[in-house]
Amino acid sequence: MMKVLVVDDSPAAIQIARVRLESEGVEVISASGGRAGLTLARSQSPDLILLDVDMPDMSGFDVCRELKEDASLNLVPVIFLSGSSDADDRVTGLDLGAVDFISKPFDAFELRARVRAALRTKRLQDMLLERAKIDPLTGLANRRAVIERLEQEWARIQRQGGTLSFVMADVDNFKCVNDRHGHGAGDRLLMEIARVLLAQCRKCDLPARYGGEEFSLVVPGEATPGAVAMAERCRGGIQEIRLQVGAGTLRVTASFGVADSSSCDSAAALIEQADEALYQAKHDGRNRVVAPVMGEVQ
Numbered sequence: 001m002m003k004v005l006v007v008d009d010s011p012a013a014i015q016i017a018r019v020r021l022e023s024e025g026v027e028v029i030s031a032s033g034g035r036a037g038l039t040l041a042r043s044q045s046p047d048l049i050l051l052d053v054d055m056p057d058m059s060g061f062d063v064c065r066e067l068k069e070d071a072s073l074n075l076v077p078v079i080f081l082s083g084s085s086d087a088d089d090r091v092t093g094l095d096l097g098a099v100d101f102i103s104k105p106f107d108a109f110e111l112r113a114r115v116r117a118a119l120r121t122k123r124l125q126d127m128l129l130e131r132a133k134i135d136p137l138t139g140l141a142n143r144r145a146v147i148e149r150l151e152q153e154w155a156r157i158q159r160q161g162g163t164l165s166f167v168m169a170d171v172d173n174f175k176c177v178n179d180r181h182g183h184g185a186g187d188r189l190l191m192e193i194a195r196v197l198l199a200q201c202r203k204c205d206l207p208a209r210y211g212g213e214e215f216s217l218v219v220p221g222e223a224t225p226g227a228v229a230m231a232e233r234c235r236g237g238i239q240e241i242r243l244q245v246g247a248g249t250l251r252v253t254a255s256f257g258v259a260d261s262s263s264c265d266s267a268a269a270l271i272e273q274a275d276e277a278l279y280q281a282k283h284d285g286r287n288r289v290v291a292p293v294m295g296e297v298q
């Protein structure tokens, strides 16, 4: 269900908006001032904000400025509500990034129609953002999603403590597969590998196609030994893949590098360490898992 936040110092205006919009099948939450509205927006991530222009504690325009400066909220559409039909106000509101402007008192049909239109656009925007984070071949997350998730998890362990591991994997001699059997076979192999990784992951982990024949796992809450065990299971699973290509059977192996947050000072350093461990695994003969603090596991 989509969630609409109504920010207005008039309880009557909130009540009317609530009645009109709840019949549209949206969840309505409300705040009676600008400050409270910002707090609620941050904690509830609404899909749309209806924002009164004139409020005693903070003008709607100032609230909108703060929303647009907040990276987690700047894509939430804002519709201004105003008792004035002043064209200058409308221009100011739209220039601040609002998608629409509704005059009070509300016309019930207009309010519903404008909210519906804004939510349609929001849904489409969410879908495009989601797709931009998915690798179309394997359906796994892509590198952009990995970076975003690592940054989030990094911020979380800074706040709450805990551990985070990152695994980098690379298919061994993948270029030969493409050269000998064609890209179709290569693609099928990548899909099989994605299935193996997905099967070994918990709900909180993020398996991803990092790029080309590189895969990765974000493993929250686990230090190196736990992540190494997971990487080992993935390595074993990939080794078991048998892909029918023409009259023959294609087999494949992968190398893994593992690092955890305890020896890193940023999410970027975690990626770098896992990458170095992966390089070591390749150097040591492939089809193995390497973690810097543990040395070679196999």
Ligand SMILES: [Mg+2]
Pocket (backbone or CB within 6 Å): 008, 009, 010, 052, 053, 054, 055
């Ligand atoms: Mg007001």
